[in-house]
Amino acid sequence: MAAPATLLNSSVGKKIVMAITGIVLSLFVLGHMAGNLQAFLPNGPEALDHYGAFLRELLHGTGIWFVRGALLLAVGLHAWAYLSLTQKSWAARPKGYQVNDFEEATFASRSMRWTGPILAVFIVYHLMHLTVGNVHPRFVEGKVYQNLVTGLAPVPVALFYVLAMGCLAFHLWHGAWSMLQTLGLSHPKYLAARKVFAIAFTVLVTGGFVVVPLAVLAGVLK
Ligand code: HEM
Structure with missing residues (x-):
């Protein structure tokens, strides 16, 4: 068996790192x-505030830091694996040759190059907006529902969330598809199942996220 360092330096090892960190982030x-x-x-405001308090008080307040640490590590490894895989395939390609050899160059796969950075910008803004509150003019500590509704009320902010969820959709769609391939479902007989899973997961997650800013814009959540 290859030593862990050798495995991590190989393309297969990096694809496995991308797949595992992708699963962690997808579950999140x-x-x-x-x-x-x-x-x-019906009791949305209390439910969301209690949920936020529960997360913050988990394991006497240490649980949330484990989760934050794990997420940060997962995001870092995910980006590192992607960047080193693309660097490797760019270095290997003949000059002027446009196809990235580590993935088939579909629109969704090419989109990973811009959806990843846009999502990174979104996450930094999102944490400053709804967790720290320093870019939210009406932020009140612990009032998760109220912060959500007042925070998404300005149209440009809600639209930025909608745009970011569009990027998340492309990212999840291609990510779920590639992850299943890396984990062994590359045989053509699994093609339809991979397609269905990738689309269903993407629609479920991004659909569930995007209804929140849309509902604030429509005045359903207030
Ligand atoms: C429309 C989409 C989204 C909405 C409405 C939303 C809403 C929220 C809210 C209200 C909080 C604060 C929770 C609390 O204080 O208890 C929060 C925290 C957070 N969100 Fe989102 N979120 C969205 C999308 C995302 C996405 C796509 C990601 C990651 C890819 C993400 C990552 C996080 C993280 C990491 C936290 C901080 C958790 C912590 O450490 O306290 N969110 N979000």
Whole structure:
């Protein structure tokens, strides 16, 4: 068996790192999306505030830092693996040759180059907006529902969230598809199943996220 360092330096090892960190991040977005949907419950404001308090108090306040640390590590490794894979394939390609050899150059695969950076910018802004509150003029510590609704009320902010969720859709679609391939479902007989899973997961997660800013814009959440 290859030593861990050798495996990490290989393309296969990096693809496995991308797949595993992708799964961790996908589970996070799935859970986060489901948590946000509590805003639509009849007791939405209390439900969301309690949920936020529960997360912050988990394991006497240390749980949230484990989660934050794990997410940061996952994002860092995910980006590192992608960048070193693309660098390798760019270095290997003949001058002027446009196709990236580590993935088939579909529109969704090419889009990873810009959806990844846009999502990184979104995440930094999103944390400053709804977690730290320093770019949210009406932020009140612990008032998760109120911060959400007042924070998404300005149209440009809500539209930025909608745009970011569009990027998330492309990213998840191609990411889920590639992840299943890396994990062994590359045989043509799994093609249809991979397509269905990638599309269903993308629609579920991004659909569940995007209804929140849209509902604030439409005055459904207030
Ligand atoms: C429309 C889309 C989204 C909405 C409405 C939303 C809403 C929220 C809210 C209200 C919080 C604060 C929770 C609290 O203080 O308890 C939060 C935190 C957070 N969100 Fe989102 N979110 C969205 C999309 C995303 C996406 C796509 C990601 C990641 C890819 C993400 C990552 C995070 C992270 C990392 C936190 C901080 C958790 C912590 O450490 O306290 N969010 N989000």
